[in-house]
Amino acid sequence: MFDELDGDDRLWAAVVARDPSADGAFYCCVRTTKVYCRPSCAGRPLRKNLFFVRTRAEAERSGMRACKRCRPDRLIRGALCERISAVDWPGVEAKLDDLGFARLGRLLSDVECERLAALYGAGGEFRSTVTMARHGFGAGEYKYFADPMPELVETLRTDLYARVAPIASVWRRRLGEDRPYPQAHADYRALCASAGQNRPTPLLLSYGPGDYNRLHQDLYGSETFPIQIAILLSAPGKDFDGGEFILTEQRPRMQARAHVVPLEQGDAVAFAVNDRPVEGAKGPYRAKMRHGVATLRSGRRMTLGVIFHDAP
Ligand SMILES: [Fe+2]
Ligand SMILES: [Zn+2]
Structure with missing residues (x-):
């Protein structure tokens, strides 16, 4: 044209x-x-x-x-796979290396967000429900999708994996392990299955007034993919107030540093699940990352979490 x-x-x-x-x-x-x-x-x-x-x-x-x-x-223009291709991936890699997180911009339309969030009440798509207070995780609830996942979630998981796997492989090498992640998510899932992790981990999270998520890492077994992605499905200031996405970084012998990540409806953020390499005077060392959600003041906040390793 x-x-x-x-x-x-x-x-x-x-x-x-x-x-x-x-x-x-x-x-x-x-x-x-x-x-x-x-x-x-x-x-x-x-x-x-x-x-x-x-x-x-x-x-x-x-x-x-x-x-x-x-x-x-x-x-929002084009199919989801085109929107994922249009993300500034070299810029994302630079930000992940610098801070341990990177905003990807808007990946989902309002309608796609609302349809995904509406699945939460429908029930049939999920393998389990977790009431966070029962486990000391915070207050709120989440549900893990069952296989086969909705097409949109599957596309997000496979296409985003292909983009972040090379970054994750570099991190792993910098942390002393020369074993690259497979290029295709299907091959990575097979690797998870051989470690006894064969249940899907993408999830929908639902927070209401007073709910929050304590700082944590999403680790399920020996196989961990070091980067995950979250997409905000609700509109801040309209659907809910408060409930900011928080990340902390803990470097050895230092006090923790916090990041508050501003997101709008449909925006995605990629962030480190656990350890990430940071360059030091004597070579790379491990910084420990945790993430959580601040207390919701009002409304309902729905999120999609895309974790790339499976659970036992
Ligand atoms: Fe999490
Ligand atoms: Zn303008």
Whole structure:
């Protein structure tokens, strides 16, 4: 549709017409304000201040922030596998290495989030329900999906695995074990099964007022994949208040450091499950990561957790 970017009058024509059908085909970067927009943005930049890029990742790598008016970062376009491909994976790897977590941006539409969250009450999709207070995990409830999982969850698990497995293999090597993770999730599941872990671990979590999740690590057996992904299915400020996603990092002989990760509905975050390598003066050492959820003040907060290792 738009083969040549800069110098293409059709791109500028789409911007002038505020053509919504051009949204997602390219993005407009405004040199003067360092903001990038959808072509349909109501803002009126001068042509001489604009340059065009194909993807959000390119815009962000050029130092641009998403426009607060047209929210190009909230745009959902294409099948789930295409959205996963469009994530800035080199940027994700750099952030995971730096802080132990990385926001992936929005992967699911509001409708997809609502459909997934609605499965929670339906019941038939799950292998078990955990009441968190009963185990001292916090307050709230979660359910593990049974095989076969809903297609959306299966796609997320297999496609996201393929993206994070190379990062996990580098971490493992830096921590002294030269044994890469399989490239395909099916092969990794076979490896989990041979360790006696053959029950799926993707889950839906449901928190109501006063609920919370204590800082923890999702370890189930000897086989652990070091990165996991969570997707917020509810809208903060609308469906619920409070309930922030929290991560802590514990380095040897240091006090813990905390991160609060801002997420909107449909946004995904990748984070370290347990140990991650940190570069020290005498080579890499292990930093211990934990994650949890702050107390919900009101409403209902639903999340999808995608853990890549299976459980016994
Ligand atoms: Fe967890
Ligand atoms: Zn805009």
